[in-house]
Amino acid sequence: MSSSALSIPYTANSARRIVAIFARETRYEFVRAMRTKAFSLSVVGFPVMFYLLFGVMNRGEALHGQMVAKYLLASYAAFGVVGAALFGIGVGLAGERVSGWLELKRASPMPPLAYLTAKCVASVAFGLIITNILCVIGVFAASVPLSVGNYVSICAVSVAGGIPFACFGLLLAMVLPANSAPAVVNLIYLPMSYFSGLWIPISLLPKWIQHFAPWLPTYHLAQLMLWVMGYASSADGIRHIFALFGYTSLFLGAAWMAFARADADA
């Protein structure tokens, strides 16, 4: 029964075609997210708004010898990167999973990694955009002294630091019912950010919160941002990098389990 008509005419996906698929998928994911004003305006707008309110308004102020506007630049960049990942992937993917769109994509010849990569790259891109806007505001509106080294480092941390939260978004997308996804993500994102010292510097928060904060992934991202901005208040950045690696593995593992379970129950 096996004739040439039966077997795949196996044109093994040439490397060029695969790259083209990844590139196209990523480009359109980003374009789509940008066009969805409800997402793009709020995910960029909130960190910018908070920075203007708390950072720029207080330009010139210092706290424990730290320049408020510079400190908050780092912490709001972290806030923005996390938000881009949790809302972009967490909410977006949850919706696509529940509506059946993800199933359509999975039934197509699309390499599954292309879809995931596109989502991750798009959310990291948003994180980078947020960081850049904050840097511009910080330098020109609040006279934050930002060296080229600082700028490059903070962008690098935005990219690398977005990955653990992209994985967190993946996990949330697998387990959250789509209707309640935005609300649940907010309920996780906002308190987690507050307790990590992203809004009010961690040193100003009560002792018990300071004690608890290292359990939160956002705390480690914020400390990493501060470290590259020249704040030696955290012990050393390596510790935070390891913590973020740990969280990434945890989120990925849990997302994988949730995925396998969904398949068995489908």
Add this chain to the structure above:
Amino acid sequence: MNAALEPIAANLQSAPDWASRTAVASLRAVTKRYRNGVTALDHLSLELLVGEIVVLLGPNGAGKSTAVKLMMGLTSPTGGQVRVFGADPRFAGNRQRIGVMLQVGRAPEMLRVREHIEIMRGYYPRPLPLISIVRAAGLEGLESRMFGHLSGGQKQRVLFALAIAGDADLIFLDEPTVGLDVEARRGLWAQIRALRQRGKTVLLTTHYLEEADALADRIILIDKGRVICEGTPNEVKAMGSKRTALTADAYQEQPDAQVTGFKILKFETTLKREQILTLSGVTGVEGATGFVTVTSSAPELTLRELLALDPNLSRLQIQTPGLEDAFLALTGRD
């Protein structure tokens, strides 16, 4: 399956046409059991051949979606084997000859129609040109419209466009005409027939029995995880009528009855049931005194004899057995 139906089924399966055509997809003794204990498919086997339209029918919970998901590579069988174009459809690379149309609650709304099609085209090694896809799906003029700004019928047409975009040889259509008006439905039917003309294989699931009747080369009826009936629409209707009609004696007499030309005759008569059963072509008689329902495989013959026997026969109706009746009869749900 009703023991009396087996001779007929055996006849159909041995028809010469079947053996010479190649199978593009097959489920071989597939079992699918879920973690919660539900057995969706129970040693089910079916095959899809080159250049045919197959409609998968069955009541809700019969296992249709599971069977289709297995062929699309979205899930794994607990037992048995799934093959599509000779390979395992669970790997993305093996799906380059498959196109899919599913019922989707929401597709990305902030992408234009042509962007959706471009993305899907990019997954396939030899996709159709954009213009052909747009024309086949009836989307002229809508290429630059955002998906979210389309009407329900237009969205369905975009989903159809995505299914044909890659010039796939095997296309799965899940309830493709839901929500479409009559004109759009007929248009889609024409496109599906065109696909078959080009040698493609189409597997359709639908709740519209009219659609199954109109499109299917072959119907596969599934219930409780097993195939209970397979054949052309006429054959399935015949099997359904026979099941409702019946006596074992009538079968013995006509084991290889012509299945096309089956009709239901309803009339008022003074003839007795036993008398009618002896007439040519009659496979079953039902009914209260006076008004009877007779199924016949040779209706003209039967009628001629009836009218000769009973000149006062009145209120005659001649009906083509419906797929719905067959469906209900075969799934034992009437």
